[in-house]
Amino acid sequence: MAEVAIVGVGMTRFGNREEDLMELLVEASWAALEDARATDVECGGVFVGNMASGLLNRQTAVASALVDRLGLVPAPADRVENGPASGGSALAAGYRAVKSGLSDMVLVAGGEKMSDAPGPVVTETVATLTHPRAERNVGITLPALAALVTRLHAQRHGLSDRQRLQIAVKNHSNGAKNPRAHFQREITIEKAISSPVVSDPLRLYDCCPRSDGAAAILLANAEQAESFTDDPVFVRGSGQASDLQVLHEREDPLGLPAVRGAAARAFRQARLEPSAVDVVELHDAFTILELLEAENCGFFPTGGYARALEGGRLDIDGDLPVNPSGGLKARGHPWGATGVAQVCELVWQLRGAAGERQVEDPRVGFACNFGGFGNNVVCHVLSTEMGRDRREG
Amino acid sequence: MGGKIELSKCGACGALQEPGHSKCIRCGATRFVKELVELEGTVFTYTNCRALPEGLKHFDQVTYAIVDLECGARVLGQVRPAGSVVSGMPVVGKVGVTYEHPDGRQERGLVFRAKKHKGDWA
Numbered sequence: 001m002a003e004v005a006i007v008g009v010g011m012t013r014f015g016n017r018e019e020d021l022m023e024l025l026v027e028a029s030w031a032a033l034e035d036a037r038a039t040d041v042e043c044g045g046v047f048v049g050n051m052a053s054g055l056l057n058r059q060t061a062v063a064s065a066l067v068d069r070l071g072l073v074p075a076p077a078d079r080v081e082n083g084p085a086s087g088g089s090a091l092a093a094g095y096r097a098v099k100s101g102l103s104d105m106v107l108v109a110g111g112e113k114m115s116d117a118p119g120p121v122v123t124e125t126v127a128t129l130t131h132p133r134a135e136r137n138v139g140i141t142l143p144a145l146a147a148l149v150t151r152l153h154a155q156r157h158g159l160s161d162r163q164r165l166q167i168a169v170k171n172h173s174n175g176a177k178n179p180r181a182h183f184q185r186e187i188t189i190e191k192a193i194s195s196p197v198v199s200d201p202l203r204l205y206d207c208c209p210r211s212d213g214a215a216a217i218l219l220a221n222a223e224q225a226e227s228f229t230d231d232p233v234f235v236r237g238s239g240q241a242s243d244l245q246v247l248h249e250r251e252d253p254l255g256l257p258a259v260r261g262a263a264a265r266a267f268r269q270a271r272l273e274p275s276a277v278d279v280v281e282l283h284d285a286f287t288i289l290e291l292l293e294a295e296n297c298g299f300f301p302t303g304g305y306a307r308a309l310e311g312g313r314l315d316i317d318g319d320l321p322v323n324p325s326g327g328l329k330a331r332g333h334p335w336g337a338t339g340v341a342q343v344c345e346l347v348w349q350l351r352g353a354a355g356e357r358q359v360e361d362p363r364v365g366f367a368c369n370f371g372g373f374g375n376n377v378v379c380h381v382l383s384t385e386m387g388r389d390r391r392e393g
Numbered sequence: 394m395g396g397k398i399e400l401s402k403c404g405a406c407g408a409l410q411e412p413g414h415s416k417c418i419r420c421g422a423t424r425f426v427k428e429l430v431e432l433e434g435t436v437f438t439y440t441n442c443r444a445l446p447e448g449l450k451h452f453d454q455v456t457y458a459i460v461d462l463e464c465g466a467r468v469l470g471q472v473r474p475a476g477s478v479v480s481g482m483p484v485v486g487k488v489g490v491t492y493e494h495p496d497g498r499q500e501r502g503l504v505f506r507a508k509k510h511k512g513d514w515a
Binding site for chain 1: 418437441445455471
């Protein structure tokens with residue numbers, strides 16, 4: 001099996017953008033190709049993560065359009081859809097293509113243009129990932145599902161509103177240092193706690209915004225990486241796992257076995273433990289998810305995340321910085337782009353190129369992209385060093 | 394008095410499940426029978442939702458709850474009147490209209506109310 005390197009990354013600014021979906025995807029993809037000095041190379045495949053262009057933008061077959069716009073014809077091109085983890089799944093598909101030896105170079109892009117549709121339409125669109133006869137028929141929304149879980153966590157473990165919203169304060173502080181983030185301003189805990197209730201106990205600042213944006217990554221067989229970049233970052237592990245679709249059918253709605261399974265697979269493949277990780281990007285579509293993912297990925301025991309947050313350990317200068325990009329809360333969450341953007345951030349961090357939000361000397365990064373409502377999750381482990389087999393070989 | 398709904402019951406382990414599956418989510422068996430169960434139980438967790446989708450915009454808020462039925466199944470429904478329950482509260486339920494699409498189509502689902510509530514289901 002081949003080793004897989006990331007040789008180029010690119011990302012648009014997230015937020016309310018004038019450009020249409022295809023223009024955003026082209027901007028990010030071209031930036032990734034230029035980053036690798038690879039605008040003239042032949043691409044073995046293009047994988048595009050996108051959740052809802054058919055519903056929001058009346059545009060389908062976005063991968064076919066992108067490969068044409070980039071001048072990459074006749075490269076095979078596929079759209080990959082896994083709800084809010086479409087980007088992570090696109091990266092996993094690209095990774096498998098290179099890892100298997102079927103392709104030497106693959107472009108992975110992810111994008112979404114959400115501001116074309118009014119807020120309630122976006123809310124209804126994302127709710128289409130729920131079960132039509134057991135969840136959606138009662139009008140459940142994703143924030144309401146997150147609120148059910150948040151209340152359950154508060155009942156069992158005593159998590160307060162102040163503790164939970166500290167996650168939003170941290171991520172806004174990080175987003176203020178990220179020139180590509182949707183929100184580039186800090187917030188106070190008082191502002192977060194007094195923000196309007198969305199679905200109690202969740203408040204506005206518990207929830208990520210709807211954003212436009214795109215991100216892209218160029219993957220290459222590691223043997224060719226040095227011809228594209230002086231700073232390759234290696235994909236050491238790619239894990240994915242699923243769970244029951246309906247939240248209330250799961251044995252423990254706080255357990256997130258798909259998160260645990262995806263993370264365990266990624267770490268096993270990487271031959272690394274969570275303790276080896278220096279920087280983390282998690283899928284904080286709602287504040288409670290950052291906490292649950294961190295604990296279920298193995299970074300903290302149950303109840304350990306809130307304590308670590310209060311002690312500043314998760315800040316950019318802490319011992320395990322989480323969401324230095326600002327996370328979904330501040331960087332933004334264009335569904336199809338998020339999983340790719342998380343990995344772009346890790347690459348900048350591992351290259352030492354993250355500017356004001358740079359974590360000190362990271363070697364290993366981890367990303368978790370949360371699809372469905374936790375029922376199809378994709379995790380990746382990245383490193384500045386190649387896998388052990390390769391180095392010894 | 395609450396209403397009743399028909400659930401799938403695993404022919405091997407007896408686990409009740411809604412919605413149905415090809416394989417039992419507890420034991421993996423593939424044979425099911427239908428069982429009519431009472432909609433009585435207790436609130437497992439709940440939320441009062443104020444940011445509502447189009448089909449519920451005529452409400453100020455809607456309460457959603459996961460309910461543990463006495464028969465052992467766990468289900469999701471709305472609670473009426475909104476804001477009237479807390480976790481652990483006994484509830485009774487029925488099947489009713491739970492969502493109205495802008496084009497007039499209606500969705501039906503589970504609607505609960507506190508067991509001690511004596512008013513109507515509005």
